[in-house]
Amino acid sequence: MITTTKNSELEARLQHKIDLKTKPVGALGMLEKIAFQIGCIQQTETPVITRPTIVVFAGDHGIASKGEVNPFPQEVTSQMVYNFVQGGAAINVLSTTNDIHLKVVDAGVNHTFDKDIAITHAKVAMGTKNYQHVPAMTLEELKTAFQHAETIVTDLHKEGVNTIGFGEMGIGNTSSASLLMSYFTQIPIATCVGSGTGLDQNGISKKQRILSEVYQTYNIQNPTEALATFGGFEIAMITAAILKAAELKMTIVIDGFIVTAALLAAHAMQPNVLDYCLFAHTSNEQGHIKMLDFLKVQPILSLGLRLGEGTGAALAIPILRASVNFLQEMASFESAGISGETTP
Incomplete structure (x- = not known):
């Protein structure tokens, strides 16, 4: 509670x-x-502010394997996880610059990582299923994702972390976020869809058409069902992580479009979660400002970012430090x- x-x-x-x-x-x-x-x-x-930490959850999406809604191949998800481990990503640079701890979690990447790699192994499955045909995950898989995320946040809290941000990596996850945004805000799906990792206008139009068809396929009854149908394992874990962090009275730094989509689900489940959330920035992904308006919240920064990874959160945490x-x-x-x- x-x-x-x-x-x-x-x-x-x-x-x-x-x-x-x-x-x-x-x-x-x-x-x-x-x-x-x-x-x-x-x-x-x-x-x-003690031991500020950003947790980056990575997961693959069934729809991305066809390449219809994403300009980059699905393999980029696992390649970027290796980049995080090697310290070469934007989130690595910004976390190091701002003295923020970084944790990378395999929530459901379609790749087998060596057990010795410096990530948290919490894989639910080798990516979600393609929601063009069936729900992305089963309710049992969603429950497992929630349990993994709750454990990760609880362990960080025990280590003295009282301020936490979340990032994500998952080719195709802007499609999931757009579907979730439309469900929770009741904004038409076409208005929720943006360029993601760099689609041109033709690509955006195709993505809008495909996701509109997906949205109309299902008759979703509650937030849990929405997450299971449209979500990714990384988005599901972020939702659970936000809820657990709020329960533990941690300060939560919300990043961009994907993380805010996860928050929409968390907010629908537990409205008081907003009390614990600060909003790092306004993403350049077109749906993000509409999400923030729906939640009636004010972002701290506006830098034209649309990278994900928790980069906006990493830039906002020094402002939280300055404030306290x-x-x-x-x-x-x-x-x-x-x-x-x-x-x-």
């Missing part, structure tokens, strides 16, 4: 502390809102002996 972070007495104290720093009220803009939210998540006037640090370390008017503001 995920409880709300709402606490009127604490909120009043936090806002009072923020307002009496040596600055005009509101002058630190979004940093003030971030500090306030993290204080509410941690239920303290002195919040801290100003709350902790910045002088108040009273402590600095500055005139012009008085304690009410």
